[in-house]
Amino acid sequence: MLPTRTLGSQGLQASAIGLGLMGMSHAYGAPEERDERESIATIHRAIELGCTFLDTAEAYGPFRNEELLARALEQLGGGARDRVVIATKFGFKFDAGGKIAGVDSRPAHIREAVEGSLRRLRTDHIDLIYQHRVDKTVPIEDVVGTMGELVKEGKVRFLGLSEAGEQTIRRAHAVHPISALQSEYSLWERNLEPRIIPLLRELEIGLVPFAPLGRGFLTGDVKRAEEYPEGDFRRGDPRYQGANFDANVRAAQAVRDVAAKKGVKPGQIALAWLLHKGDDIVPIPGTKRRGYLEENVAAADVTLSREEMAALDSALAPEKVSGPRYNERQMSTVDR
Secondary structure (H helix, E strand, O other): OOOEEEEOOOOEEEEOOOEEOHHHOOOOOOHHHOOHHHHHHHHHHHHHOOOOEEEOOOOOOOOHHHHHHHHHHHHHOOOHHHHOEEEEEEOEEEOOOOOEEEEOOOHHHHHHHHHHHHHHHOOOOEEEEEEOOOOOOOOHHHHHHHHHHHHHOOOEEEEEEEOOOHHHHHHHHHHOOOOEEEEEOEOOEOOOOOOHHHHHHHHOOEEEEEOOOHHHHHHOOOOOHHHOOOOOHHHHOHHHOHHHHHHHHHHOHHHHHHHHHHOOOHHHHHHHHHHHOOOOEOOOOEOOOHHHHHHHHHHHHOOOOHHHHHHHHHHOOHHHOOOOOOOHHHHOOOOO
């Protein structure tokens, strides 16, 4: 069974490795490749293994991912809801076709979104609610003030932010304690190290890294961008394209080398590296298959020496990873 870790100073306990559910409904692979039965079986297996920190969002699908999680928990019965920590997110608006049409964190919309999530999740409370992306048209004080009211009303237990910058984090935390920041962080993406991680530790806020496997790149099982189907996020990922792809395969060789030496999978090394970076870090690798889930959970048992950590740090230092993590449009949504 996975050990637990504490996120923030308000008492939020989470399994040391969580499960990102996004790919079960959204962003990765062609729609026809998605298998609801296997996705539900993966959620059930995660709970068996003690991987009980389950990450979803209204935007995944949209809406379908939260409904999928609700079905998975109801199939288990026996108080399964009380055995898991559900994290979800609000903050986008959607057009008639269900596509994201911008951000919206107006207080009235926050309440509408949270009520929708509660209904889809078939629960009376959300354990951790994140603002999915910062809405620069609404003061963060108003956003977190509304979120704090939801805590007082018992609809939400803990608060989080996603991809927020330094000033936003400070201002938010001054209104109501923030328990977790969700942001991209991995061997592959180190933008948080100079300023954000020190700030989180100053304020005692936990870190929940998404894409901890570099959207699959650090597993070693990757293809060029154009080989992925239409609609797959990786098809538009600059780091999967052209010369960037070639340079990044070379840089990631260090992960494969350490994995071969230890007799484990490269993805397990990438997750172990994160776990060794601090006990206030809980990565949420995403998968929709039980086999990969089991590999990810086993990363908690992988030990890395100081020398191995230093070698990995050096091999994938920011200047050695080629290409931005997002295209220009996607980067515009990040509060940095």
